[in-house]
Amino acid sequence: MIIDKYFEQKIKTYAFVGPSGTGKSYRAQMVAADKGIKYIIDDGLLIKENEVIAGISAKKATTKIETVKRALFNKPEEANEIKKAFRKYKPESILILGTSDNMIQKIMENLGLTNLVETIYIQDVATELEMEEAKRMRQTEGKHVIPVPTFEIKKDFSGYLLDPLQIFKFKGKGAKPYISEKSIIRPTFSYLGNYTISDSIFREIIEYMANKTDSIHKINRVRIENKETGIELEIDVTIVYGYDIFNELKDFKKKCKKEIENLTAMNVDITAINAREIYIGEEVDKKTKE
Numbered sequence: 001m002i003i004d005k006y007f008e009q010k011i012k013t014y015a016f017v018g019p020s021g022t023g024k025s026y027r028a029q030m031v032a033a034d035k036g037i038k039y040i041i042d043d044g045l046l047i048k049e050n051e052v053i054a055g056i057s058a059k060k061a062t063t064k065i066e067t068v069k070r071a072l073f074n075k076p077e078e079a080n081e082i083k084k085a086f087r088k089y090k091p092e093s094i095l096i097l098g099t100s101d102n103m104i105q106k107i108m109e110n111l112g113l114t115n116l117v118e119t120i121y122i123q124d125v126a127t128e129l130e131m132e133e134a135k136r137m138r139q140t141e142g143k144h145v146i147p148v149p150t151f152e153i154k155k156d157f158s159g160y161l162l163d164p165l166q167i168f169k170f171k172g173k174g175a176k177p178y179i180s181e182k183s184i185i186r187p188t189f190s191y192l193g194n195y196t197i198s199d200s201i202f203r204e205i206i207e208y209m210a211n212k213t214d215s216i217h218k219i220n221r222v223r224i225e226n227k228e229t230g231i232e233l234e235i236d237v238t239i240v241y242g243y244d245i246f247n248e249l250k251d252f253k254k255k256c257k258k259e260i261e262n263l264t265a266m267n268v269d270i271t272a273i274n275a276r277e278i279y280i281g282e283e284v285d286k287k288t289k290e
C-alpha cells in the first residue's frame with residue numbers, strides 16, 4: 001500500500017488565536033462545530049470530537065518551556081505521531097489553537113500543514129469581560145481547560161486536580177442547544193507546584209473504609225506500585241466469618257477505589273483484594289465450642 005506522504009497538505013486548516021488564558025480551549029469545540037470541523041489540535045493533543053486520538057498534552061509538562069515545545073510539536077517523534085493519525089483518520093479540516101499567528105505557523109510547519117483557510121481570533125467569539133474572567137481563573141487559580149470529557153483523560157492526568165465542566169448554551173430560538181463536557185485541570189507548572197502523596201496515606205484511607213465495613217475485620221497488608229497512569233494496589237484483609245466473601249470483597253474494592261480517587265485525585269487500579277484470614281467473633285467461637 002502506497003502512503004500519501006503529502007496528505008496533510010490537503011487538510012483545510014483553521015486557526016483559533018488568542019493570548020494564553022483567554023478561553024480558547026473553553027470555546028474550541030463551539031468554534032469547530034460552527035465551522036463543521038471534527039478535529040482539533042490543542043496543546044499537543046489531536047482531538048476528534050470528544051476523543052483524544054493522538055499526542056501528549058503539553059499541560060503534563062513540568063515547566064513552561066517544555067510546555068511550549070510540546071505544544072509546537074518540536075520533537076520529530078511527537079510530530080510524526082500526529083501525522084500518522086492524519087493518515088489514519090483522513091480529516092478534511094482541522095482547527096488549531098495557538099497564542100499567536102506565529103505559533104500557528106510553527107505548528108503547521110512541524111506537522112506539514114500548508115492549507116490555511118481562515119483565522120478566527122478570540123475577540124471574535126468572546127467579550128472583553130469573558131476574556132478577563134478567563135484570565136483571572138488562570139492567574140489566581142491556575143486552572144486550564146482541555147476540550148474533552150473528564151473520563152477521556154483521567155488516566156493520563158492521575159494526581160492532577162481535575163474537574164468536569166459542562167457547557168449548555170442555546171444558539172437561538174428553534175436551534176439545537178450546544179451541549180458539551182470539558183475538563184478543568186491544574187498543571188504541575190501552575191502556581192500550586194508539585195505535590196506528592198505518601199504511600200501511608202493510601203493505607204490509612206483503606207483502613208478507614210475497613211472500619212466502616214462490618215464484613216472486614218482488619219487490613220493485613222497493602223502493596224502499592226506507582227505507575228505513569230496512576231497507582232496499583234493489592235490489598236490483603238481478614239474477613240469476618242459468616243459473610244459472603246466474594247460479594248463483600250467486590251463491594252469493598254469498589255468503595256476503596258472511589259474514596260481514594262475522591263480524596264487524592266489519583267487514578268487507582270485495585271488489582272486484587274485477597275481474604276487471607278477469617279475472623280470468628282467471641283460469640284460465634286463460644287457457640288462453636290458448645
